[in-house]
Amino acid sequence: MNRPHLILTDVHRHYGDGAKTVRVLEAANLTVASGELVALVAPSGAGKSTLLHLSGLLESPQSGEVEITGIKTSQLGDRGRTQLRRSTVGYVYQFHHLLPEFTALENVSMPQLIAGKSPEQAKGRSMELLDLLGIGQRASHRPAELSGGEQQRVAIARAAANHPKIILADEPTGNLDPETSDIVFAALAALIKDEGAAALIATHNHDLARRADRIVTLKGGLVIPHSL
Numbered sequence: 001m002n003r004p005h006l007i008l009t010d011v012h013r014h015y016g017d018g019a020k021t022v023r024v025l026e027a028a029n030l031t032v033a034s035g036e037l038v039a040l041v042a043p044s045g046a047g048k049s050t051l052l053h054l055s056g057l058l059e060s061p062q063s064g065e066v067e068i069t070g071i072k073t074s075q076l077g078d079r080g081r082t083q084l085r086r087s088t089v090g091y092v093y094q095f096h097h098l099l100p101e102f103t104a105l106e107n108v109s110m111p112q113l114i115a116g117k118s119p120e121q122a123k124g125r126s127m128e129l130l131d132l133l134g135i136g137q138r139a140s141h142r143p144a145e146l147s148g149g150e151q152q153r154v155a156i157a158r159a160a161a162n163h164p165k166i167i168l169a170d171e172p173t174g175n176l177d178p179e180t181s182d183i184v185f186a187a188l189a190a191l192i193k194d195e196g197a198a199a200l201i202a203t204h205n206h207d208l209a210r211r212a213d214r215i216v217t218l219k220g221g222l223v224i225p226h227s228l
Helices: 049-053 079-088 104-114 119-132 146-162 177-197
Strands: 004-015 022-033 037-040 063-068 091-092 166-170 198-202 214-219 220-223
Touching: 004 049, 004 198, 022 049, 022 198, 022 220, 037 049, 037 177, 049 166, 049 198, 063 220, 079 091, 091 146, 104 119, 104 146, 119 146, 119 177, 146 166, 146 177, 166 177, 177 198
Parallel strands: 037 198, 037 214, 091 166, 166 198
Antiparallel strands: 004 022, 004 063, 214 220
């Protein structure tokens, strides 16, 4: 097994107090290794988004440990968590959230420029990713000039722009037709393998989930293996 980039150990997360407490995760455990794509399939309200937010350091557990690239995040303050998230986690949402006034190339370059790369470095990395995802010829087009599948592939390239060790995706093909979903998922899977990232992808699409390295679900606050 490759080196684990993401480890959740006995993670607990609940919301509210007293009788109104909603317990979402109870002693949840999960490990995702470099180059591994794990599909998260669970009913709405089971806690998929919570698990993704904890894995991406957007939320903190009440107890338990979230370890990213060997770093135990319970020992970090807010600034340390933010810095670690920015340097190691890429997030792909159901909606692409591209900046409409910028081209595909510029959208992918943006996070790299913010991270301190030169314009030349950012452009080179952006073209590399867009070519890998099969849309290099669309680099100069703005989002409104791209199809839904092309826009989502630009969003995937943007998430991978700074070489994240972990890629998290929340229904990345949820707004696409079946044929386009298949193309986008294949591109995402190829990128994950090529980059050696650890990926956790929440999806309702069982056909796509079967193409992951393994499938997990949430039941009773636990992360458990799942077969479709």
